[in-house]
Amino acid sequence: MKAKWMVIGASFLLFMNCSTSRIVHTWKSPDVPNRYYSTILVIGLFNIKDSVLREKMEGHLVGDLRERGCEAVSSFKKYGSNSFRGLQEEDVLKKFQGDGADGIVTIVLLEKKSQQFYDSRKILESPDAIYQRRFWGYYSSIYDLLYDPGYYQESTSYFWESHFYNMEYKELLYAVQTKSFDPKSTESLAHEYGKLIIKDMAKNRLIH
Numbered sequence: 001m002k003a004k005w006m007v008i009g010a011s012f013l014l015f016m017n018c019s020t021s022r023i024v025h026t027w028k029s030p031d032v033p034n035r036y037y038s039t040i041l042v043i044g045l046f047n048i049k050d051s052v053l054r055e056k057m058e059g060h061l062v063g064d065l066r067e068r069g070c071e072a073v074s075s076f077k078k079y080g081s082n083s084f085r086g087l088q089e090e091d092v093l094k095k096f097q098g099d100g101a102d103g104i105v106t107i108v109l110l111e112k113k114s115q116q117f118y119d120s121r122k123i124l125e126s127p128d129a130i131y132q133r134r135f136w137g138y139y140s141s142i143y144d145l146l147y148d149p150g151y152y153q154e155s156t157s158y159f160w161e162s163h164f165y166n167m168e169y170k171e172l173l174y175a176v177q178t179k180s181f182d183p184k185s186t187e188s189l190a191h192e193y194g195k196l197i198i199k200d201m202a203k204n205r206l207i208h
Contacts, residue, residue: 020180020181020182021178021179021180021181021183021189021192021193021196022178022179022196023176023177023178023196023200024177024178024179025175025176025177026174026175026176026177026200026204027174027175027176028173028174028204028206029171029172029173029174032173032174032204032205032206033166033169034205036208037070037071037102037103037207038071038100038102039071039072039073039099039100039101039102039103040065040070040071040072040073040101040102040103040104040105040207041072041073041075041078041096041099041101041103041104041105042058042061042062042065042072042073042074042075042104042105042106042107043058043075043104043105043106043107044057044058044075044076044106044107044108045106045107045108045109046108046109048081048082050109051076051081052186053109053186053189053190054076054081054107055074055076055077056186056187056189056190057107057189057190057193057194058074058075058076058077058107059074059076059077059190060190060191060193060194060195061105061107061190061193061194061197061198062074063194064194064195064197064198065105065198065207067198068198068202068207068208069208070207070208073099073101078099093167093170096167097167101167102166102167102168103164103165103166103167104163104164104165104167105162105163105164105165105197106161106162106163106165107160107162107193108160108161108162109158109159109160110159110160110161110177111158111159112156112157112158112159113156113157114154114155114156115154115155155181155182156181156182156183157179157180157181157182158179158180158181158183158189159177159178159179160177160178160179160180160193161175161176161177161178162175162176162178162197163175164201164206173206174201174204174206176197176200178193178196178197180192180193
């Protein structure tokens, strides 16, 4: 029994210590042109309060595209956080095309959730609490753990969506939805997301 608890605890700790991002759904148009894009514009659609996260997410995706040999531009860096407010579709698209963008990748944070969980390390560090044979010994050990300020921890999950559009035909070529769980930092979240999306776009032959 003790060995079983140790295995479960070790697996939990390994999972909690790893920042994870994974693709949960993709769609690709059956009519994807085999072409080279001169400039891909990366646009983050975020609440204004998430401007730091937007800048990080766009920046890493731009960097990963450039590593693939694609010229890419962050819309946050080029146009600012609120440049398209009040403009019509035609005006915005003309602006993009005038700046040489022939492809667009969007990043949207669809959902962010935070929740509390109990830290099993507290249990693992106090084996007497699990293996007490007398009620009061077990009760008092668990009671102390429950009221320890470090007993409960918080985890955060993110649900993302990205689209890739061809500006020549103004058509959606690719869509991907991704989940990220408990990133260590905004920087690591943006880094993981960029690598994951660009790798999948290359796999689907959307970029070279």
